[in-house]
Amino acid sequence: MARHSSALTSLCNCLRGMPPGDIDWTSVIGLANQTLTTPALIDFVDKYAGILPEDVCTYIRHIHRRNVLRNNRLVAQLEEAVVALNDHNITPILLKGASTLATSPEARRSVRVMSDLDIMVMPDEARTAVAALCGIGYDINDQAPPESQRWHADLVRSQDVGSIDLQQAAPGPAYLYQNFGHALNHCLPAPLGRARVYIPTPAYRAFMLIVHDQFQDYGYWLGDLDLRHLVELRDLNAAEPMDWEKFTSLASDQLMKNAIETQLFALAKLFGVDIPLALRSRLLPRLQFMRQLMQARFPATRIPFLALMALDLGNYRKASSGARQGAAHPRGLWSLPRVGTVQFLLKTAVAVRAGKV
Template sequence: MAKHSAALTSLCNCLRGLPPVDVEWTSVIGLANQTLTTPALIDFVDQFASVLPEDVCTYIRQIYRRNVLRNDRLAGQLEEAVVAMNGQGVTPVLLKGAAALATAPDERRGVRLMCDLDIMVVPDEAERAVAALGAIGYEIHDQAPPESRRWYVELNRSRDVGTIDLQRAAPGPAYRYRGPGHALNHCVRALLGRGSVYIPTPTYRALMLIIHDQFQDYGYWLGDLDLRHLVELRDLNNSVEGLDWKELSSHVSGELMKNAVETQLLALAALLGVEIPHSMRSRLIPRLQFMRQLMQARFPATRVPFLAMTVLDLRNYRREATTGYAPPTARRPGLWSMPRADTLQFLLRAATAIRVGKV
């Protein structure tokens, strides 16, 4: 337990570029691999190579170089897919890693480790997008069942290093985007090689990352930390355009959403040293949630007992979810009850499962 606790602090210090002090490298590298942040340590290695163990430098540089090669192939794959969709009159929106891949300078392409290419199209263009990708060899590997609220299609080809995750909406529950409206309102059109795409602004990309982690991946309920996405949020803030905190705050609607966003921002400030406005990191429930995240990251045995913290925002969740989906006559805001048995079972399974990239 003590090693795991020290590893989290040490890894975050490395990602912040702080000088290495009493680092237990086996644990730190193990945690970097678990959180998919090993390539992001290349800046730290370049800065402190003279005082680091040779095998640590060799390992991180090797992982980084391999990720550069992989991401170069992903970039080529992305351009080919975009050109094919453009040919059918579809201009896609690049999400998450795909947006990072399209906007990163060539020399920074290998810093982020990504699993797939997330692409969004408007609903009227979805069938044409799938057909365009099918015409260049993609096959449907998985897709949303007909009764699902969220439409998605996962496509792959045997020769590629990653899959394409095609979606018709931004990640997470649709009602979380009531404030900012449709994603296209927060995108700029850009060239991607021979193709044309929409890329969300840095602030909107930050919003989508937070909603993805906290709600689509259930991080808010499970108390998970996604260190790779925290690094991406930091890099978005350090970009030329940077993050507009006032704009980000204006996109937040409802108490639950506010608590979730501020929990993520607290982690960003405390773990990676990003300057966050005090008004966005001072409220009680987000601070309790962040303390829970730290405790669970350092002492995993506390994950199940801490599931009880989900009741802190259960009333807000039910009120906001009902407002988002149910007709006015069916809304019953203000009622509180225990979660259903199947909900508790799902959370318990998720809390005890090994989830790639999460800690």
């Protein structure tokens, strides 16, 4: 990771379509591969092919063509799976990359690298959905116990390029969505070939991406950047400009507001997205973004910077305590994290995770 750290600004400039300058292409391509954004560089290559190194253009076009083939197979796989669910009177909600595949023009499907298909069904449909997918050849690779707080099932087939991540709730802690109400209130019915699905609105997709990165993937505590999802947020905003102030007002608590503004600050600084000044001026989100940049450039700082999570620990305690009302022994708002939590964060902070920097 360290040898790519200085390439972050160059890679973001390429993804923004800015004219190429003095670029260390080995580092930029390395970071693009690490952050799963290499296919998204195809627009940059098409725009500046005449002044870019030939081997850079050849490599990016090769990766893009391979991703075209992969994502076309994922679309066919997704349609087949949804048809099987429809046959059992289940109309699923497509989450994250699955919704992108379903809504993107065919020419734009290939800019995102995906490893699985996230599909959401209602809790009372979960057992039937698993049976329907097993009926077309899927095997259960992993499944949470029925009583789990967040039930999911990971289903695989040998002939497919990706797995199906079957869920019964939007990603991340449920209390973060409490101001939104039921997920179906933020979805529209849509066709998918022979199948029918629900597609979340752009604003709800953006909210889910932020929750996923900042909390389900622990990015807010670890100081991670997910460039692939930042590119997707930028593109969602370009397709349908967001009312970011209204968007932020739906945050369930101060913790979520801080996480959203951290992500918006990154969008503004790294990708030039027009974000209202009021949403990129508070101290804590600015500190979080500075931490993200510092860790990207100097990975050795990841461990000492973990102490910054204490800045928002009180807000986390308030939010999680409110979600667990009735707990027998609620912990103090400023008590230290559990030893197991600290050990997990330390281990995750030094791990190389695909898509993260």
